[in-house]
Amino acid sequence: MKTPEKFHMSSEQQPQFSKGIDLLHNPALNKGTAFSEKERELLGLKGLLPPRISTIEDQEIRILENYRKQSNDLEKYVYLMSLQDRNEVLFYYLLMNHIEEMMPIVYTPTVGKACQEYGHIFRRPRGIFISIENRDEVADILRNWPDKDIRIIVVTDGERILGLGDLGANGMGIPVGKLNLYTACAGIPPSMCLPVTLDVGTDNGKLLKDPLYIGSHHRRIRGNEYDELLDEFMEAVSEVFPKAVIQFEDFGNANAYRLLQKYKDKYCTFNDDIQGTAAVSLAGLLSSLRITGGKLSDQKVLFLGAGTAGIGIGDLIVRALVKDGFAEDQARKRCWFFDSKGLLNSDRKDIQVHQRIFAHHHLPIGSFKDAVKSIRPTAIIGVSGQPGLFTKDVIQTMAEINERPIIFALSNPTSRSECTAEQTYKWSDGRAIFASGSPFEEVQFEENTFHPGQGNNAYIFPGVGLGLIVSGAERVADNVFYVAAKKMAELVSDEDLERGAIFPSITDIRGVSFEIGTSVMESVNGLSENLPSEISEKISSFMYEPQYMELLI
Numbered sequence: 001m002k003t004p005e006k007f008h009m010s011s012e013q014q015p016q017f018s019k020g021i022d023l024l025h026n027p028a029l030n031k032g033t034a035f036s037e038k039e040r041e042l043l044g045l046k047g048l049l050p051p052r053i054s055t056i057e058d059q060e061i062r063i064l065e066n067y068r069k070q071s072n073d074l075e076k077y078v079y080l081m082s083l084q085d086r087n088e089v090l091f092y093y094l095l096m097n098h099i100e101e102m103m104p105i106v107y108t109p110t111v112g113k114a115c116q117e118y119g120h121i122f123r124r125p126r127g128i129f130i131s132i133e134n135r136d137e138v139a140d141i142l143r144n145w146p147d148k149d150i151r152i153i154v155v156t157d158g159e160r161i162l163g164l165g166d167l168g169a170n171g172m173g174i175p176v177g178k179l180n181l182y183t184a185c186a187g188i189p190p191s192m193c194l195p196v197t198l199d200v201g202t203d204n205g206k207l208l209k210d211p212l213y214i215g216s217h218h219r220r221i222r223g224n225e226y227d228e229l230l231d232e233f234m235e236a237v238s239e240v241f242p243k244a245v246i247q248f249e250d251f252g253n254a255n256a257y258r259l260l261q262k263y264k265d266k267y268c269t270f271n272d273d274i275q276g277t278a279a280v281s282l283a284g285l286l287s288s289l290r291i292t293g294g295k296l297s298d299q300k301v302l303f304l305g306a307g308t309a310g311i312g313i314g315d316l317i318v319r320a321l322v323k324d325g326f327a328e329d330q331a332r333k334r335c336w337f338f339d340s341k342g343l344l345n346s347d348r349k350d351i352q353v354h355q356r357i358f359a360h361h362h363l364p365i366g367s368f369k370d371a372v373k374s375i376r377p378t379a380i381i382g383v384s385g386q387p388g389l390f391t392k393d394v395i396q397t398m399a400e401i402n403e404r405p406i407i408f409a410l411s412n413p414t415s416r417s418e419c420t421a422e423q424t425y426k427w428s429d430g431r432a433i434f435a436s437g438s439p440f441e442e443v444q445f446e447e448n449t450f451h452p453g454q455g456n457n458a459y460i461f462p463g464v465g466l467g468l469i470v471s472g473a474e475r476v477a478d479n480v481f482y483v484a485a486k487k488m489a490e491l492v493s494d495e496d497l498e499r500g501a502i503f504p505s506i507t508d509i510r511g512v513s514f515e516i517g518t519s520v521m522e523s524v525n526g527l528s529e530n531l532p533s534e535i536s537e538k539i540s541s542f543m544y545e546p547q548y549m550e551l552l553i
């Protein structure tokens, strides 16, 4: 029998990280059964692992087998999160190789369920929790985070989680999920990502009564105290992580707009619900026009929902029209809004400043179907968080007015969608161009198979973040989202359009993020600073690949 080779390590070769069982418990370095014989001997792992050495491909087969055996999506979520807690490289390897299958688990719709159940499925903390009680110690708390070169923070206060309302500190599932996508879709190294939840209480009575709820058991604190915490947080981030981009996510509508206006010229920050959603929707609209043959300036868009997402999309459509040479007030008249109180018209006294620019002269209308009949839109966009409001009548009316009606039902999760893909194709005789917020299966209608597009912000924010980080942007200009939307629409192929898909395939998402990152960097730095080839090179060399690191060099 061959005597196994003995390995020796000089003092300079001694690793700077923990060895033995502690190494197996370090998710950033753990390779599980893939540790080599040499590593096992020199890093005190002998006997702590089964003898057979696996490749990452072997590990992928094992994980997939177990993952697919889980009996429901929430269990799949828990399984994947536990994998991330044990072996980060393997987690991202799986997520990137199976993005279409796993994105609906780590993100919408399953993440919504996970947030609702967070206290009950909780295993191990991830990210930073900052409570309102932590006033004056936010910077110290941020310094507790082990990684020091943070480049992207996703922060929520949990007030409007997807379309599910106030989930308080349980909202942590959202920053965690979004950052998973930053790494999987745009290659932002996991050590540069930080999820943050600001726990200011919750007005969700069910959670307040739940002894397993993970947040502070009091009602939501608002007003000055809330604002002071937010100010302290933004200042503390710029002190502790000066290179970080801060993405606001799932804040309630009363705060989302206000905070964006307050911070966007002072910090490197954006709000994904407003600006990311706007970019993906504009991209969808521009691709739809390649099918209908219309121009953006000929469109009339009627929104169901005049909240964070809806007004953000309206603003970006206006920006795009102004770029095309339209006067701003004319451009605004292409966008109409209908909310829980009816049509937004100039007589309404109950609307906020940022909504007012879209409140046009019109008689009051209380039913959405009547609004469709009166406004005669070419596109309707659902961002109400209320399911089923695109009724058969509404869709049939759209199909009477338009040869190819554009219908986007963007509310998340799937249970909140304004209509399903199947209903839309059926009720419009297969003529509608459809996109949803959460994924729908392909639909067979008469002789045709339709591939509904998912207006998923994941097409936009990872690439935008990538471009901002690599370019070293100090602020996030509104133009960045226009650039991202235009680029994304260009990436939709004619074959995609023929299949009825107005977005690129989700399996191409890394390429999409790369292209968006490149365009964003060009718009931030200007081509005078870098040649296009240099920008591409900088972006691609920055992007993380899930490969095991050689621990013995």
Ligand code: NAD
Pocket: 160, 161, 162, 163, 164, 252, 253, 273, 277, 280, 304, 305, 306, 307, 308, 309, 310, 338, 339, 340, 341, 382, 383, 384, 385, 386, 389, 410, 411, 412, 413, 416, 436, 437, 438, 455, 456, 457
């Ligand atoms: P929000 O709370 O800011 O706004 C909701 C709007 O819907 C409000 O204007 C409200 O008046 C209106 N509304 C509520 N009930 C209504 C009814 N019965 N009839 C007409 N209008 C009604 O929420 P938001 O941030 O704008 O998000 C709304 C939805 O959009 C959520 O479900 C969210 O998940 C979804 N969304 C999807 C994407 C995406 O797919 N890319 C991105 C962002 C938000």
